Every structure is written in C-alpha cells, then in structure tokens.
Amino acid sequence: MTKTLVAATVLGLAGVAAGTALAAGPPAPKGAVSISLPGDAGFSFKPGPGVEAAQRYCLTCHSSAYVSTQPLMTQAQWTAEVTKMRAVYGAPIPDDQIAPIAGYLTAAYGKS
Amino acid sequence: MAASRARFLTSAGAALGAAALPRAVMGQIVALPIENGSRPLVAFPQKRALILLTPRPPQLETPMAVFDDGVFTPNDAFFVRWHLAGIPQSVDATTHRINVTGAVQRPLSLSLDELAAMPTVEIAAVNQCSGNSRGLFSPRVAGGQWSNGAMGNARWTGVRLRDILDRAGLAATAKQVQFNGLETPVLSMTPDFKKSLDVDVARGDDVIVAYLMNGAPMPLLNGYPVRLIVPGWYATYWVKMLSDITVLDHVDDNFWMKTAYRIPDTPHANVAPGSTGYPTVPINKMDVRSFITNVADGATLRPEPVVLRGIAFDGGSGIRRVEISTDGGGTWRDAALEQDYGRYSFRRWNARWDAERGAYRLAVRATANDGSTQPATPIWNPSGYMLNTIETYEVTVA
Numbered sequence: 001m002t003k004t005l006v007a008a009t010v011l012g013l014a015g016v017a018a019g020t021a022l023a024a025g026p027p028a029p030k031g032a033v034s035i036s037l038p039g040d041a042g043f044s045f046k047p048g049p050g051v052e053a054a055q056r057y058c059l060t061c062h063s064s065a066y067v068s069t070q071p072l073m074t075q076a077q078w079t080a081e082v083t084k085m086r087a088v089y090g091a092p093i094p095d096d097q098i099a100p101i102a103g104y105l106t107a108a109y110g111k112s
Numbered sequence: 113m114a115a116s117r118a119r120f121l122t123s124a125g126a127a128l129g130a131a132a133l134p135r136a137v138m139g140q141i142v143a144l145p146i147e148n149g150s151r152p153l154v155a156f157p158q159k160r161a162l163i164l165l166t167p168r169p170p171q172l173e174t175p176m177a178v179f180d181d182g183v184f185t186p187n188d189a190f191f192v193r194w195h196l197a198g199i200p201q202s203v204d205a206t207t208h209r210i211n212v213t214g215a216v217q218r219p220l221s222l223s224l225d226e227l228a229a230m231p232t233v234e235i236a237a238v239n240q241c242s243g244n245s246r247g248l249f250s251p252r253v254a255g256g257q258w259s260n261g262a263m264g265n266a267r268w269t270g271v272r273l274r275d276i277l278d279r280a281g282l283a284a285t286a287k288q289v290q291f292n293g294l295e296t297p298v299l300s301m302t303p304d305f306k307k308s309l310d311v312d313v314a315r316g317d318d319v320i321v322a323y324l325m326n327g328a329p330m331p332l333l334n335g336y337p338v339r340l341i342v343p344g345w346y347a348t349y350w351v352k353m354l355s356d357i358t359v360l361d362h363v364d365d366n367f368w369m370k371t372a373y374r375i376p377d378t379p380h381a382n383v384a385p386g387s388t389g390y391p392t393v394p395i396n397k398m399d400v401r402s403f404i405t406n407v408a409d410g411a412t413l414r415p416e417p418v419v420l421r422g423i424a425f426d427g428g429s430g431i432r433r434v435e436i437s438t439d440g441g442g443t444w445r446d447a448a449l450e451q452d453y454g455r456y457s458f459r460r461w462n463a464r465w466d467a468e469r470g471a472y473r474l475a476v477r478a479t480a481n482d483g484s485t486q487p488a489t490p491i492w493n494p495s496g497y498m499l500n501t502i503e504t505y506e507v508t509v510a
Contacts, residue, residue, distance in 0.1 A: 025228055025231075025233075025234075025271075026324060028205065028227060029205040029324075029329035030205050031204065031205060031206055032202055032203065032204040032206075033202070033203055033337075034201060035156075035201050035202075035333070037157070037199070038167055039167065039168060041154060041168075060299065061197055061297075061298045063166055063167050065164075065165065065166040065167060066166050068148060069165060069257045070254055070257060071148060071257070072147055073254065088303075088371070089302045090301025
C-alpha cells in the first residue's frame with residue numbers, strides 16, 4: 001500500500017493514470033551497495049626477460065590472468081595480440097616495446 | 113569433446129600463486145580440460161566461490177554442478193563478465209538515473225522509483241556470454257577462456273524497454289537504440305562499452321530494463337541496480353548498471369558493434385580455420401544447447417538405475433525435445449521434459465538409465481521449437497562464439 005502511494009505520488013506529475021501506478025511492480029532497490037574488489041587476487045607475471053615491459057603496459061588494464069589462461073600461442077600470435085592491444089584498445093606501447101613484450105609472453109606463456 | 117570435465121584437485125598451489133589468494137579458497141583449484149585450464153575457486157563480494165577466470169576485470173564462471181540444483185541460478189552463483197576494469201565499487205540505487213536521449217521527442221531522466229512505478233513484467237531467461245565455451249574450441253582461439261559455465265538462468269523483473277521508449281517518444285529518424293552502463297575504460301583511448309539494438313528488436317515484447325533478479329536486487333557484479341535484459345540474445349547486449357539509453361538515427365559504428373562481437377554470416381557461424389573474406393554480422397540470438405548436470409565427464413557410476421538430469425535452452429523458440437544417448441550418439445531416446453518456465457528459460461529434463469557395468473559415452477541433444485538442433489561436429493570461428501556441439505561424457509559403470 002505504501003508502495004502504491006509512493007508510486008502514484010511520483011508519477012502524478014508525469015500524467016500517468018492511476019491504473020498504471022497500481023500495475024506497478026515490486027519496489028525498486030534503494031541505497032548504496034559497496035563492494036571491495038580484490039585487485040589482481042595474487043596473480044602476477046612470471047619472472048623473465050622483458051617482464052618489466054609486460055608489467056608496465058599490460059597490467060594497466062587487466063591482470064596477468066588474461067595472459068596466463070590463454071592457450072599456448074606462438075610468437076606471431078602473441079605479437080598479433082600485443083599489436084591489437086595498441087591498435088584497438090589504445091595501449092600506449094612504443095614501437096620498440098612490441099617485440100620485447102611479445103618475446104616475453106612467448107617465452108613465459110607461449111610455444112615456439 | 114569432453115566439455116564438462118572439471119576435476120577438483122585438493123593440492124594447493126599449482127602455477128597460480130595460491131598462497132596469495134584469499135584464504136577462503138586456499139587450495140581449491142579446478143582443472144578445466146584445456147591447456148592452461150587451472151582455475152582457482154574464489155568468492156568475490158556477494159558471490160559464493162566460483163571459478164575465477166580473471167580477477168581484473170572480474171570474470172567468474174559458474175560450476176556445472178550449480179545448474180543441477182535447480183532451474184534458476186542463484187544470484188550468488190551467477191557468472192560474472194566485465195570488459196573494462198573501471199567498475200564502480202559503490203553504486204547508489206536511490207540516486208541512480210537512466211537517461212533517455214538522442215532521437216526522441218522528450219528526453220527522460222528516470223529514477224528507479226519512477227521505473228518501478230511503470231507496469232512491470234517478470235521473465236525467466238537465460239543469460240549466456242557470447243564466448244561461453246570458447247576455451248573448448250579446436251583449434252583454440254584467443255580471448256576469455258571459458259568452459260561451459262558463462263551462463264545462468266534467472267527470473268528478471270522490470271519494465272518493458274518499449275514502454276520507456278514510448279514515454280520518450282521515438283523520433284521518425286530512429287534506427288537503433290544504444291545502451292551504456294557505468295563501466296568505464298581505464299584508458300581514455302579504449303572504446304567505452306556500448307551496445308545497440310535495432311529499433312524493432314528494442315521494441316520487442318520481452319526486452320526489459322530489470323531491477324530484480326530472482327526477486328532480489330542483483331549483485332553489484334551482475335549490474336546493480338539495473339540492467340538490460342534481451343531474452344534469447346547473447347549477454348553482450350544485457351548492459352549492466354544501465355545508465356544511458358541513446359536513440360540513434362544511424363547504425364551504431366562504435367567498436368563494440370562494428371568490430372567486436374561479430375560472427376561469420378554463414379550457417380551456424382561456422383568457417384574453416386584460417387579462412388578470411390567472409391561477411392560478418394553482429395552476434396544476436398543464441399543457438400540451441402543442452403547439458404547433463406548430474407554426471408561429469410570421467411565419472412564412475414554404480415551399476416544400478418540412475419536418473420540423468422540436465423538443462424536445455426535456445427534463442428527463444430523454446431525446447432521441444434531432448435534426447436540422450438549412451439553410445440556416443442549412435443542411438444537416441446527421448447528424455448522427459450520438466451516444468452516449462454517459458455521459452456527463454458532453462459528447460460530441465462531427466463531420463464532414467466539402467467546402468468550396467470561397462471564403459472559408456474553419454475550424449476545429450478536438444479531440439480528447439482524452431483526445428484534447430486545441435487551438431488555432432490564442432491563449429492569454428494576466430495572469436496570463439498556460439499559453440500553448441502552435442503556434449504558427450506565418458507563414464508564408467510563399475
């Protein structure tokens with residue numbers, strides 16, 4: 001009943017017929033919900049040559065789990081992924097860092 | 113393909129740095145049947161422990177066993193998938209607004225109370241990620257490496273999008289309706305996540321702006337306080353934390369429509385690996401699928417009668433038939449369909465099997481009311497969308 005009255009009051013100015021208000025559904029959620037996300041939840045890149053560049057440019061937008069859960073990819077495939085991250089998603093990866101990052105990802109998470 | 117295999121190992125660690133994970137999940141690792149398939153079980157806020165694909169942005173998969181518990185997927189077990197790491201960790205439903213702008217006669221800014229005062233409907237519908245089962249593609253493809261748990265079924269309560277659009281009044285030039293939520297990119301150069309529907313789809317009877325999920329406010333990670341529901345269509349359109357509805361006078365050319373989430377415009381979105389030059393269209397309706405939910409691949413059963421159970425669903429025509437096989441698809445017999453919660457819902461089924469000693473390959477195949485069914489041979493496309501091969505399960509009866 002309270003709900004119906006509130007709805008009718010809110011919508012009265014909008015010119016909605018009383019019948020519509022009566023047909024209204026259950027109350028909407030109210031108030032703030034706050035959560036605390038766990039960040040990278042303990043995931044981090046494996047050590048290896050080039051890991052600093054991978055940390056600098058890959059971890060800006062996503063955790064290392066995006067990399068470590070991929071199938072074993074070749075250097076050509078990893079190069080395509082790194083290039084896509086720059087071209088499509090705007091990762092600010094300098095030209096001279098593409099190869100070192102792809103090399104690191106291939107050595108740490110890929111296949112030859 | 114042994115798609116449902118998920119072995120729960122008890123040893124801590126593997127290559128995941130489990131010592132650094134939240135205590136609640138120490139040592140709980142799921143081994144999906146794929147390369148690099150180790151996943152920890154992690155309880156995110158408002159969620160029970162789910163299969164963690166990536167923590168940032170959060171991507172959580174529902175274990176298949178959850179689908180055996182009931183036709184509706186509990187909110188705390190529902191899968192989670194975000195594209196961009198800029199996710200608000202606090203959202204106030206009281207001050208939240210849905211802005212309706214663009215090619216409309218009367219722009220709106222609706223509070224949730226105003227929304228809930230409009231006529232509401234409740235629809236049972238499956239929400240399935242476009243890339244559900246991507247990890248099971250062969251050859252493998254890059255992308256989120258899901259097994260089969262990036263799906264769920266819920267009762268969604270909300271207001272028809274059509275009623276909202278009519279209140280704003282579509283301009284004669286309206287072509288598509290674009291949806292945006294509170295999720296934002298980390299980098300300003302990254303395309304913001306927006307999705308669009310043609311006006312005739314957006315005005316469909318069953319497209320709703322939902323504020324309840326299984327009768328309760330939805331978890332923040334599922335889009336609190338309000339999300340778009342597009343029954344029968346893949347989850348990419350079900351924009352979470354919906355904040356902006358923009359009516360366009362053109363076909364949306366933003367990255368998430370023009371480049372991403374496109375499928376080959378071929379039968380079953382199937383192309384030969386490595387092929388190029390085929391036309392593409394935005395992904396849309398789901399194809400028909402079915403799963404056994406109470407027997408895992410690799411299971412050992414006792415030599416006694418067993419009731420096989422599972423689920424089936426499609427893109428909105430409804431399920432008319434589910435068949436099971438114990439010889440890998442050589443012979444089939446009908447399963448019994450359980451209660452019908454509507455054409456967009458999971459449909460549970462069961463089939464008694466008098467299991468005798470031996471080795472078996474169980475299989476399940478659904479047929480939808482539109483006549484579509486599941487292929488025995490896997491499809492392939494480079495983005496890993498729309499896999500719906502007949503699922504098989506190797507079991508031993510001993």
